[in-house]
Amino acid sequence: MLDIGVNLDHSSYLKDLNAFREQYQQAGVDGIICIASNLEEAQKLVTTCSPYPDMHYTFGSHPHHASTWRDSHTQVLLETFKTDSKAIAVGEMGLDFNRNYSTPDEQIYAFEAQLNIASQANKPVYLHERDAFAELTQRLTQAHxxxxxxxxxxxxxxxxxxxxxxxxxxxxxxxxxxxxxxNQALVEAVKYLPLDRVMLETDAPYLLPRNIRPRPKRNHPKFLQYIAQGVADVKHVSPEDVINAANHNTRALFF
Structure with missing residues (x-):
C-alpha cells in the first residue's frame, strides 16, 4: 500500500522515525507521501526524508499560508523540482474559503502561481479545497x-x-x-468513483478511522488498511482490488 497523505511534522513521528517507519511497513505500507503546507515545512521535509527511499514529499504552499507567498518562491520551487527527485508534486495548494486564514485574493494569487509552476515543471498538483469548489474548478479548467x-x-x-x-x-x-x-454524501460519491481514479491516504495524525478498536489517540499510516477496506465495502469489491488500483494510480501520477 501507498499512503499519499501524511503530516510528518507531528512530534510523535519525528522523535523516532525508524520506529515510525517500521510500524507502517509491518502493516503493509510500502511508502508514504509527506505533505508540505509552506516552504519552511517543505525544506524541513527535504532534510528529514532524504535518508529514506520510501518517503517522498510535496513542495508548495497551503491556502492557509497564502499570505506568506512571495514571487521569489517561484524560482525556489522550480529549482527544487529540477534537482530533487523526492519532491513529486506541487502543494499542498488550493483554495480554502471556509476559514480564510489568508484572504481569498491572496489564496487565488498563490494558487495561480503554483499552477504555473506545475505547468513549467511538468509536475502534478496536490490539491486542497474547502468551500471553494466553483472557483477552484474554474481555474483548473483554465490552467490546461x-x-x-x-x-x-x-x-x-x-x-x-x-x-x-x-x-x-x-x-x-x-x-x-x-x-x-x-460520511453520507461521501459514501454515495465513492460508489460512483472508478477504481482507476482512487488513491488512499490517512492524513495522519488526523482523520483517524472511527472503527478502529481499541481506539488509538491519533492516526498513523499503519491504519491505511482500514480505509482500503472501507472503500472496498462501499464498492462491493475486495480490498486487494482497491489496494492494487490505488497503488497503480499513485505510481502513475507521482512516479
Whole structure:
C-alpha cells in the first residue's frame, strides 16, 4: 500500500522515525507521501526524508499560508523540482474559503502561481479545497495543466466528484469515509468513483478511522488498511482490488 497523505511534522513521528517507519511497513505500507503546507515545512521535509527511499514529499504552499507567498518562491520551487527527485508534486495548494486564514485574493494569487509552476515543471498538483469548489474548478479548467493531480482528502458529493473526474484528477479517500456522523454524501460519491481514479491516504495524525478498536489517540499510516477496506465495502469489491488500483494510480501520477 501507498499512503499519499501524511503530516510528518507531528512530534510523535519525528522523535523516532525508524520506529515510525517500521510500524507502517509491518502493516503493509510500502511508502508514504509527506505533505508540505509552506516552504519552511517543505525544506524541513527535504532534510528529514532524504535518508529514506520510501518517503517522498510535496513542495508548495497551503491556502492557509497564502499570505506568506512571495514571487521569489517561484524560482525556489522550480529549482527544487529540477534537482530533487523526492519532491513529486506541487502543494499542498488550493483554495480554502471556509476559514480564510489568508484572504481569498491572496489564496487565488498563490494558487495561480503554483499552477504555473506545475505547468513549467511538468509536475502534478496536490490539491486542497474547502468551500471553494466553483472557483477552484474554474481555474483548473483554465490552467490546461500538462499533468493533472489529486484532490486531497475529498469529502464532497457525487456532483463534485464527477467534476473532478472530468478534469482528469485522481481522488484521495481518507478515514472521513468511515465517520458515520458525516460520511453520507461521501459514501454515495465513492460508489460512483472508478477504481482507476482512487488513491488512499490517512492524513495522519488526523482523520483517524472511527472503527478502529481499541481506539488509538491519533492516526498513523499503519491504519491505511482500514480505509482500503472501507472503500472496498462501499464498492462491493475486495480490498486487494482497491489496494492494487490505488497503488497503480499513485505510481502513475507521482512516479
Amino acid at each position: 495543466l500538462p499533468r493533472q493531480g489529486v484532490i486531497h482528502c475529498f469529502t464532497g458529493d457525487k456532483d463534485q466528484l464527477r467534476a473532478y473526474l472530468d478534469l482528469g484528477l485522481y481522488v484521495g479517500i481518507t478515514g472521513w469515509l468511515l465517520d458515520e456522523r458525516r
